[in-house]
Amino acid sequence: MADKSLNKSELVAKIAAATNQSQTTVDAVLGGFFDALADSVNSGTKVSIPGWLAVERSHRAARTGRNPQTGATIEIPAGYSVKVTAGSKLKAAAK
Numbered sequence: 001m002a003d004k005s006l007n008k009s010e011l012v013a014k015i016a017a018a019t020n021q022s023q024t025t026v027d028a029v030l031g032g033f034f035d036a037l038a039d040s041v042n043s044g045t046k047v048s049i050p051g052w053l054a055v056e057r058s059h060r061a062a063r064t065g066r067n068p069q070t071g072a073t074i075e076i077p078a079g080y081s082v083k084v085t086a087g088s089k090l091k092a093a094a095k
Contacts, residue, residue: 041082051089058083 006014012030016023037055040047046056062078086094 049087051087053087053090054085056083057081 008030012023012026015021015030016026019026037047041055041057044057046054048054057080060079060081063076065074065076066072067074
């Protein structure tokens with residue numbers, strides 16, 4: 001695993017420097033992007049940015065699990081999760 005990470009404020013500063021925008025503007029745009037992403041995933045709409053990533057809600061069926069402390073069998077209810085798929089440009093950047 002990489003020991004380096006980039007938190008939100010560092011990302012905002014990096015984008016602001018690259019685009020000559022204020023950090024406040026960049027933070028507002030990122031906030032709007034994440035709000036739109038959350039709304040789309042909540043409604044079941046797939047969000048796709050060709051070459052970069054795709055985000056969609058996926059259904060997870062009910063299943064039987066095991067409590068790791070006691071070994072007892074438990075029923076895990078059906079639910080939803082989020083599936084994020086890296087696009088070709090993002091995969092190429094990781095090489």
